[in-house]
Structures are given as structure tokens and as C-alpha cells.
Amino acid sequence: MSVRNFKQLFNPSSVVLIGASTKPNSVGAVAMRNIYAAGFQGDIYLVNKRHASIDGHACFADVASLPTAPDLAVIATPPDSVPELIAQLGARGARAAVVITAGFGEGGSARGKELCDAMLAAARPHLLRIVGPNCFGLMLPSVDLNASFIHIQPLPGRLAFVAQSGALLSTVVDWATHRRIGFSHLVSLGDMADVDFGDMLDYLAADGHTRAILLYIESITHARKFMSAARAAARLKPVIVVKAGRYGESAKAAASHTGAMAGSDAVYEAAFSRAGILRVNDLEALFDAVSTLGMLQPVTGDRLAIVTNGGGIGVMATDTLIYKQGRLARPSEATMDRLNTVLPPTWSHGNPVDIIGDASPQRYADVLTAIMDDPGVDAVLVMNCPTAIASGMEAAQKVLDTIKQRGAYARPCGLLSCWIGDGPAEGARQMFREQGIPSYESPSKAVRGFMQMVRYRHSQTMLMEVPADIPEAFSPDRMEVRRIIDTVLAQQRSWLLETEAKAVLAAYGVKTVPTTTAETPEAAARIAAEMAGPAVLKVLSTAILHKSDAGGVALNLQTAEAVMERAAWMREHFQQGSDASDPLKFSVQPMIQRPHAHELIVGMSVDPQFGPVLLFGHGGTATEIILDRSLALPPLNMNLAREMITGTRIFRLLAGYRGVPGVDLQDIAATLVKVSQLVCDVAEIVELDINPLLCDPQGVLALDARMRLQPADGPAGRRLAICPYPTDMEQNVSLPDGQRLLMRPIRPEDEPAFQRFFANLSPEDIRLRFLHPMKLLPKTLAARLTQIDYDREMALVLTDGDGRQCTDLHGVVRISADPDNEEAEFAIMLGRGRTGLGLGPMLMRRIIDYARERGIGRIFGEVLDDNRSMLALCKALGFERRRDPDDPGVSNVSLQL
């Protein structure tokens, strides 16, 4: 993870174009023209060994001849020349390059791949960052730089747009410029040999000028890095994505139901959702979303009230709302009474609230006031059709006046508007937008905007969820699972027998039906006879993938004789062609008959990008046909598990319907959490199906289970796209007065406590810690400091008690490592009145030990010279101190580990 040298990349003071050309319409010629035309204020150098000048601009013969080290190089020369050029640029002092040239292995060329590796190897010693290759370049309107071969100059603005596809970038610039939409950054990443979406998200999240980040993604590299960066960025500003390939490549051949149903696009969807990224379908929706989310409406749920002076547009809005799975708010009786008093008798008496075509501005005001006070309404869409009776402009003004009068202390309720028509309606829409109220020209767009707000708000909640790596009150028998896994791997099998798979699940507390192995048909009959009631007989084989399809499952066998007869048939049927010395075995289990039970599926498969993915859905033999499933990335907690369940259609059945009682959703959610934990703990599990998982008011029961193993190629946690909260770092601390504190890694939900902690610091403490006075902790910084990526940062906090609740913080210590894990910067803050109790030395010692365990070579920090106690503590801990030559009054302290 690195944004190292991004300053030179995105705010260069000088640019060199290598491959400047005289050939009209060549990439080199167009890029040169663009660089000059955009008006870049820094130094511009051209390199071309065959020309002394091009279009009156002097050329240098080679990189070595450049008068100064350029910050940024733009390369448009043949691929063979690029590795050497990168080496020369690095040696000359350049730290960033945009490689427009293609031919680096796209399409699978071995030579191209070699060149790409050579290019990266040449860049590495200099930490020179590369955008591309095979890209359209980058445009930075805020610094008047257009280092691309795109045909028009974009307008400056506060949106960043990052795409793999250069052609798409070009389309967006064209499209947006005609709509007067401007950008802070436009970057075509091309093949992403070095700089990728994760790096861009990290950089743009911290860029104060960028208000929203727009991505066009075809695929991502380094899923874990992407997820970390996306989650951090999405906490600070809207991140909106168009992901191409929604319907392609989803039907891959897979041996499990889960594998067959977890198409790559669905996995992306799950990843975006977990990262707090809003996904939209097309470019128009992308820019609509930007303008909608830019207006901060207090939308807290999906219940929309529609107020309209035209019945038809109300119905259209309702249609779109239902189609997009929003909900029509139900006005309370009190609201209905209020509406009856202010509306003519012909009003619709429900939602949509049709206030009739002759609605005066005052009628809008009265209705809006009543509706927005209703606790069952999350947002109001107020609409206006032009009529000859009442002025749309006056109605709009009255709506705005009404909102103003409600004031800041009124009940929070979102507001969107839709003034239909051109002419005066356009003016009304503008009026709304100027007051921060999204306004649309059609009902469907307005409802889409509302649902974007709903989804965005929901995604923000989702991204705050950081499940623990060991959920509370859950103690699986890991030894038993390890024993089974090792046995199966020692036998060089990849599929577990059904009995083994069930034993693994049972060790993790998943309720399974008791299942016994029978060596012979006679034994199967004996086991069945001992069971009360009818039996289920299954062939016990790892070679048969879907047993029921092949006739390997016999249900509801009433007698022991029937079991023996069926087992004998199965042995004859399935034994053919297989090893006679290894006779076919059987599993016998009681027939579970629960008339109102639902068949569910819980599963997991490994996505090539995102690693393990969990699946929940409508199970049974037709599960792939029904295709009602929802996916999520582990680790899960109960909230995220419930989220998975509610994302399916069968959820509505589970809640109970037409006399069929509802089931205990907690039980299903707990099963998902247990399976998630299994997947997080056992690196060897690569495929898992529990199908069916029977579920009724008595609880859940796994009737069948399959599991596939593969030798692990690293620790189980490594393959997860989302780093779990490291529970094992939690430690109790006792004060002599008996007060117990918990030292634990920081969590996103600590943000309010962190803000309180900051507010309680003295101005002097703040100056000493942040090296300058600060009255308020900006929300962006608070978010950044509390939502950390445990892979590359660690912050330990001291909290009261067991630290599970959001209690006050008493101290924080953190380190932030560089991408190469060579050195890390530390910082420490103790709460007022908490000094002299040994907490400071304890936190410092703990974080130093942690850094050492992580293999970090050195930790360092900046300390103000007048922060004598910190300097003394550092000295006592063995830090070396050097005065900062560039910053009088500041010392650099560092400790070799």
C-alpha cells in the first residue's frame, strides 16, 4: 500500500515528455500539444534524440541531458525502450512516470510480460511510481496539466475520476465537459502494473480538494489493499463506482452449489457493499449520484412519502420506488387527520399524497409540515406538474420557506423535489439545488436519487462493521477440526465425506443431523432399525458430486429391509468401475420431517480476487434455478449475518406468512457467523455447502454438508479480503485502586469517544501532539485515526471495563508503517489526568514490542523541543534524538528495533 511519491505524480513542478513527436496525430504529438495547451505553469521538457526542437520547443537528446530532475515523466516511446528510460529517469531523480505505451503483456505476450517486469525492476530502487502502461495518461485540471492524448481539456472541479479504460476516460471528459462538470483528477490506470485503484483511493481520500471519488472498474488487483483503501476513503467522501461486466463470466463451472452461484460480479457487489462504495449502472447515474450525495439530506431509512399535485406522476414515482425496493411511507392517523383538515375532500387519502392540481403554495406548505413531522416518514419527495392555475415557482419558494421555518431542531426528514417541465421549472429546480435540496426533472430520476441516498446511508453503516476475529461467546473445537482436516489431507483427498464435513460443522457449533457411517447394506439396515422412525440413506462417496441427482440419496425409508434393499442397489449401481477392494459405504440418518421448514443454503467458495466468499440463500436441490442468494465477505458478525439474510427473497418467507410461523433469524445468523469463523480459521477449506440447512421455529439443522480442501498456502487470515479485528491484542490492565482498563486495537465505532477524548485535551497537549494548535479535530482526521487498516497500522486505545461499549478513551498510541514495513511513525496521547500512572511508558513499550514483532526495523516520530517529558521518555526508552534541520523547534526521535 503506498502513496509514496504521489506528490510528484499529482502535483508536479516539472514534467518531461519522452517521445515528443513531429508526426501529426501520433500519441507523442497529441500529448505534447495537450501539455502545452493546458497551460501547465511548471517546467516542461521534451526528449527526442532526432530533433533539436519541435514546434519551437527545445528538445533534449536524452534523460541525462535534462537541466533538472523532472518530477513527472510521460513516456510515449516503443515498449522496448521503456525499462531503460525508467532506469535513467530514476537515476536522474524523477519519482513518477505515466507510461502511455502499450505492449507490456496485455493479451498474454511473454515478451511484453518480460518488459513489464524489467520496467518495474528499473523503477524499484528509486521508488519511482508508474501509472500504466497501456493508458491514456492523466489530467489534473487544478494544476493545468493534461498529460494525455485525450481530445479536449477538462474543466477544473472537485470530482476525481479514475478508470482503467482510457477510452472511457475520454468519453467521460467529453460527456462531462458539455454538462459543465469539472474534475480535480482524471486518471487512466491502464494495466495497473504499479499504481492501482487501492493507491488512488488512499491518495484521493486524503486530498482535500477532491469532494467525491468516481471509479470505473473492470477488475481490481490486490483485493485486500483495495478493500482497506476503499473503506478508509468511503468514510471521508462518497466513492461511487460503475463496474463493467455485470452479466459476463458468472456461469463458471463449479462443483458446489455455492461456487456455481457466487459469480464474480456478485462478489464485487458484496465487496463494494462492505466497503461503503455506492455502485451505479451507468455514467449518467454516476454523475446523478454525485449531485444527489453532494446534498446532505438527513435520510435515515427507505420510507418515502410522495407529495404531488398530479396523480399520474405520483403513480410513476411509486412504480419506480417499488421496483427499486424502496417503501411507501404509511402516514399515521394523526398525520391523516392533519391532512384532512388542510386538503380538499378529493385528496388521495393516502400516500402518494395527491394534493390536487389546483394546489396553492400554502397547500404545499401545510402538507409538507404535517408529513415531515410524521415519525413513519424518512424522506419526502415533493413534486409539481406545471398547471395554469398555480405557479410552480411560487410553490417551490413556499416549499423552501417551509423548510427554513422548520429550523435545525425539527425532526430529521429528508427532502427531494421534482419540478417537471422546462421553462420556469428549470428555475425552480435550480432554486432547490442552491438550497441543498436535490431536484430532478422526472419522477423516476427523483426516486432513483432517493434510493441512492438510502443505499449510500446503508453502505456507510456497513463499512463501520469490523467483526472480531474471535466472536464472543463462541468456542469452537479447533483441535477436532484440525484432526479431521489433517487426516483427509494425509489421505490425499480433497473432498470430505459427508460424515466428516458434518463433524467439522458440529465442532463449530452448527447443528447437524446425527449421521452414522455404515460399511455394508446390512449394517445400514441395523443402524436404521435402531433409529425410531423412517431413515435417510446416502451413498458415502467423494466421487459423486451431487448425490441426489445420481440416485445416491433415498429419503423416508420406512423399514430396515427397505434400507438394506436400497443400499444393495446403490452398491451395485455405484460400485461399477471403482476399486473393488474399497467397497462403497453409506451414511444413515433419521428422516427429519418438519412440515413448515424452509430449505436454506449456507456456503462458501474462494473468489480468485477477493478470497473466501460466504453465501446464504434459498436451498434445496433447485437452489441454482431459484438463484435467490446473497453474498458477503468474511469475517461476519451478527449484524452482517442478518444483513445477508435480509438480502434474499426467502427472508420474507422466513419472517412468517399465511399462518406459517416465522423462524428464529438469530439462529440462522449465528450459523452464518460460525461458518464465517470456520472459514477464517481453516485455510484449507476452499469450498463448502450446507444444503439443505433446514429451518423452522424449532431452529436450524444441517441435513447435508460438503466440503473441499486444498493444502493451505499461508495463514488462514491472509486470504481474507477484510482484515479481522485482532481480538488477541486485547489485554486487561489493572490500576492499584482496582479500576480495570482494557488495552485494545482501535475500532471505527471509537470515533465519537475519540472526539470526546480530543475535546478534553488541553490546548497545550494538542499543540504538543499535533505540533500546532488545533481547536477542533476535523471529522476526516477523526475518521482516519479510528478506522485503520490493521495490516499496515496499529492503534491501541485504553478504555474502561471490558471495552465492548463505546466508553471513554484514556490514551492512544499508534504506529503507521511504510509500504515496505521498514519503518513506522509513532504517536502517543494520554488523557488529561492520566499521566504519572505508568500508562504512557506501558503504551510505548507495548507498541515498540508490537513493531518489533511485525519485523519493522525502526520507529520514529517528531517531537516539539519544548515537549520535554516526551523527549525524556523517548530517551529513557533508548530513542536517539536529532534536531530537524528544516524545522527549528522540532526534534526527530528514532529507535532501531
Place this chain on the structure above:
Amino acid sequence: MREADIDRIVLDLLRQIAPEAPVDSLQPHVPFRNQFEFDSVDFLNFVLKLEKATGAGISELDYPGLSSLDGCRAFFKDSPVRT
């Protein structure tokens, strides 16, 4: 370790680290820092010297527990006497 031995070691160290500390009238249950000037560095020096004097290894998690005389007594109560 006997309480008298613990007290002797602790008070002796406090005299070295914080010469102005009212060692003779120390209140056992009150943190040192509430009775005299005793900052983080003093604390760290105190713990390091305590380790040396008692021969006991002190984990950083135990630091806060050692911020009063009572805390030190409780911590070293079961430690063997250094010979």
C-alpha cells in the same frame, strides 16, 4: 517477599528518583503522582530500577499497577526474596 522488604526497596527508589518525595508520610493507597511530582519518565526509571532491585521481570501491562505503594506491595507479595 515481605511487605517490609517491599516497602524498603520502593521507598529507597523513590528517594533516588524523586528526592523531594515525602517518603516518610507516604499514603500507600494513593498514586505517587498525586503525592509528589512523578511523571512518565520518573515512572519508567522507577520500574526499571525496581526490576533491578527485585530481580523480577515486570511486563509493561503491570506498570499501572505499580503506581502506588499498595500496588507495589500487591505485585511483589508473592515474589521470592532476592538473595
